[in-house]
Amino acid sequence: MHSASYYLELLLSGITVGSLYALIAIGYTMVYGILRLINFAHGDIFMMAGFFMVYLSASMSPVVAIPIVLILTVLLGTTIERVAYKPLRSAPRMSVMISAIGVSYLLENLATYITGGLAKAYPVIPFLKKTFTVGQMTIKTITVITPVLTIFLVVALVSFISRTKTGMAMRAVSKDFDTARLMGIRVNDVISYTFVIGSFLAGVGSILYFTNYGQVSPLIGAMPGLKAFVAAVFGGIGSIPGAVLGAYLIGICESFIKSNDSIAIFSNAFTFVLLIVVLLFKPNGMFGEKDNEKV
Amino acid sequence: MKKILAMILALSMVFALAFSAVSYAADDTIKIGVFEPTSGQNAAGGKKEILGIEYAHSLYPTVTIDGKEYNIELVYADNGSDAAKAPSAAQLLISKGVSAVVGTYGSGCAIAAGDLFAEAEIPAIGTSCTNPQVTLGNDYYFRICYIDPFQGAVMASYALKQGCKNCAVIVEAGDDYSAGFGTYFSNAMKDAGAECTTITFQTGETEFSTIMANVKSAGYDGIFAPVSIETAPLIINQARESGVACQIMAGDTWDDASIGQRAGANANGVFFSCFFDQTDESNEAGAVFADGFLKWVCEDSTRIDNNGGKDNQGETAISSVTPCGYDAYMAAYYAIEAAQSTKGADIRDALASLEATGLVTGDLKFDENGDAVKSYVAIKTFQDGEIVFSDAYTG
Numbered sequence: 001m002h003s004a005s006y007y008l009e010l011l012l013s014g015i016t017v018g019s020l021y022a023l024i025a026i027g028y029t030m031v032y033g034i035l036r037l038i039n040f041a042h043g044d045i046f047m048m049a050g051f052f053m054v055y056l057s058a059s060m061s062p063v064v065a066i067p068i069v070l071i072l073t074v075l076l077g078t079t080i081e082r083v084a085y086k087p088l089r090s091a092p093r094m095s096v097m098i099s100a101i102g103v104s105y106l107l108e109n110l111a112t113y114i115t116g117g118l119a120k121a122y123p124v125i126p127f128l129k130k131t132f133t134v135g136q137m138t139i140k141t142i143t144v145i146t147p148v149l150t151i152f153l154v155v156a157l158v159s160f161i162s163r164t165k166t167g168m169a170m171r172a173v174s175k176d177f178d179t180a181r182l183m184g185i186r187v188n189d190v191i192s193y194t195f196v197i198g199s200f201l202a203g204v205g206s207i208l209y210f211t212n213y214g215q216v217s218p219l220i221g222a223m224p225g226l227k228a229f230v231a232a233v234f235g236g237i238g239s240i241p242g243a244v245l246g247a248y249l250i251g252i253c254e255s256f257i258k259s260n261d262s263i264a265i266f267s268n269a270f271t272f273v274l275l276i277v278v279l280l281f282k283p284n285g286m287f288g289e290k291d292n293e294k295v
Numbered sequence: 296m297k298k299i300l301a302m303i304l305a306l307s308m309v310f311a312l313a314f315s316a317v318s319y320a321a322d323d324t325i326k327i328g329v330f331e332p333t334s335g336q337n338a339a340g341g342k343k344e345i346l347g348i349e350y351a352h353s354l355y356p357t358v359t360i361d362g363k364e365y366n367i368e369l370v371y372a373d374n375g376s377d378a379a380k381a382p383s384a385a386q387l388l389i390s391k392g393v394s395a396v397v398g399t400y401g402s403g404c405a406i407a408a409g410d411l412f413a414e415a416e417i418p419a420i421g422t423s424c425t426n427p428q429v430t431l432g433n434d435y436y437f438r439i440c441y442i443d444p445f446q447g448a449v450m451a452s453y454a455l456k457q458g459c460k461n462c463a464v465i466v467e468a469g470d471d472y473s474a475g476f477g478t479y480f481s482n483a484m485k486d487a488g489a490e491c492t493t494i495t496f497q498t499g500e501t502e503f504s505t506i507m508a509n510v511k512s513a514g515y516d517g518i519f520a521p522v523s524i525e526t527a528p529l530i531i532n533q534a535r536e537s538g539v540a541c542q543i544m545a546g547d548t549w550d551d552a553s554i555g556q557r558a559g560a561n562a563n564g565v566f567f568s569c570f571f572d573q574t575d576e577s578n579e580a581g582a583v584f585a586d587g588f589l590k591w592v593c594e595d596s597t598r599i600d601n602n603g604g605k606d607n608q609g610e611t612a613i614s615s616v617t618p619c620g621y622d623a624y625m626a627a628y629y630a631i632e633a634a635q636s637t638k639g640a641d642i643r644d645a646l647a648s649l650e651a652t653g654l655v656t657g658d659l660k661f662d663e664n665g666d667a668v669k670s671y672v673a674i675k676t677f678q679d680g681e682i683v684f685s686d687a688y689t690g
Binding site: 002003004009010013017025089112116118123131133136137138140194213214215217219222223246247254255256258259261264265267 | 331
């Protein structure tokens with residue numbers, strides 16, 4: 001039989017993975033809440049943030065590079081919105097989604113071209129890489145920092161949305177574009193803010209994720225992106241606390257499924273079966289807004 | 296206006312595709328297909344084999360058939376390290392009219408494309424695909440390297456020597472190389488009275504801490520992980536970071552400097568089997584190859600990158616898959632010369648009876664399955680981020 005520290009280790013690993021999914025899931029859920037767009041390029045923005053760090057740290061210390069990476073990631077996110085989504089604002093929703101898929105493939109292939117398809121080593125950020133021992137367990141600093149930082153950012157974000165004027169504008173835009181515009185809200189600015197926040201969190205997520213695993217490859221964004229998307233749907237796409245909860249649930253479940261040899265192979269399948277079940281029985285997710293029928 | 300422009304663009308694309316498919320070989324050119332991954336998780340390995348092939352091509356760029364000199368042209372197709380993409384890459388080579396194919400790294404892609412090459416009657420020469428299924432039942436697939444049942448037995452005997460009695464075998468689900476090699480290792484261990492438990496993970500997995508928690512909890516005294524170059528540092532680092540101190544072992548894929556660079560001191564003592572050792576002085580052809588190849592690689596910075604970059608001393612190493620690429624090209628070259636023909640079927644017959652000496656990984660002769668008869672295995676280990684020779688197994 002396994003000892004208690006074994007289960008604690010599984011739980012910790014699940015929480016770390018869940019936190020990383022959460023940081024990405026927020027980007028999905030916010031953009032969906034406001035634009036009704038599933039931003040398929042989001043996982044690839046996360047991947048690009050990883051490569052920004054790889055190339056920047058070649059000429060400076062990784063600690064100095066962190067803010068620059070975050071700024072570049074935000075710039076990338078907003079540029080994508082301006083170039084690929086904004087001109088399609090009045091087009092059918094499907095066109096914007098297809099544009100998002102196009103951007104996703106563009107980024108993946110661009111990264112493949114630049115790197116030659118090879119994984120690159122992620123620079124070591126000293127204060128995140130330390131380990132310490134508690135009892136029988138060896139714990140990495142990053143497994144502790146990741147959830148704490150994630151919770152902090154989520155609380156900050158939720159209070160930003162419920163307390164500030166920009167937050168209020170975001171909520172208004174998510175209800176109705178035209179009415180919000182009539183109320184004097186600059187809809188385009190609000191959408192840009194959404195992408196700033198989403199990309200910023202993806203940038204933070206990428207630093208934590210790649211520090212943990214040590215390397216970045218061009219297609220690495222796809223899987224975490226998909227899982228975060230499932231997390232967002234599970235929690236009720238559009239709801240931030242829902243996405244975070246969904247992400248933790250998926251992270252922890254995966255960790256326990258993977259620990260059992262006979263079902264480990266189904267860990268990814270579990271995530272996507274969860275997606276189907278949620279869509280079948282609770283199409284708006286656990287905390288999703290109800291569809292009010294418009295007359 | 297826009298519509299017309301779009302129409303013209305679409306049409307020009309269709310024509311471009313149509314024409315590229317029917318480009319015929321010039322009269323004095325013979326084409327050899329390079330079937331290797333240059334993207335996906337085996338890209339690093341594929342690129343090293345391509346270097347070996349290109350180096351051989353730079354030394355032997357022409358071949359004489361019936362008194363006429365033919366230029367050898369290399370035609371590339373990227374199989375993306377993915378068995379699902381491999382058939383279309385193979386189809387591309389076939390449609391371009393290659394006479395023979397060299398490659399690939401990774402057994403899964405070789406197995407997936409094998410039937411296509413056989414149907415098109417184009418002989419393929421496997422470089423480092425070690426799974427027996429590649430050549431079994433396929434008259435057109437040959438192979439330069441040794442096969443996994445042999446490699447598995449050699450690694451098992453080394454694992455036992457290190458005192459491993461109860462090993463965790465960590466393999467990638469759905470990967471022919473990983474699963475196959477893992478099974479041969481387990482079987483050899485069990486035959487010797489030791490125990491093995493197989494743990495599978497899914498392609499693209501990055502989180503191994505749960506597996507490591509299992510390894511600690513179950514008290515395994517060894518980890519055997521025949522996985523890709525990209526996954527290797529993840530396993531090594533996460534094992535050591537979560538406090539797993541047991542022996543870690545692997546096979547030919549791990550002969551790659553980037554693993555040492557990424558795992559650093561964590562990789563100390565990790566050992567693996569491979570095809571070639573550049574410091575082995577008993578191998579004369581190998582020494583000549585090593586000298587010439589390193590000079591050739593250092594002429595060009597892209598080649599250095601593709602070879603895995605430079606280590607702390609500013610030197611670039613030779614991965615053991617590179618000589619496999621070189622030898623595969625040479626086998627194709629000698630076979631074309633012996634067949635005196637550009638036809639695939641003739642070259643196949645010449646390969647079947649080929650006996651070549653002075654190749655980098657030893658003398659070459661294929662058995663009835665098309666596998667090279669090999670009995671040399673180099674065992675290497677990591678030390679402070681660098682690969683060092685540890686032992687050699689001969690017959």
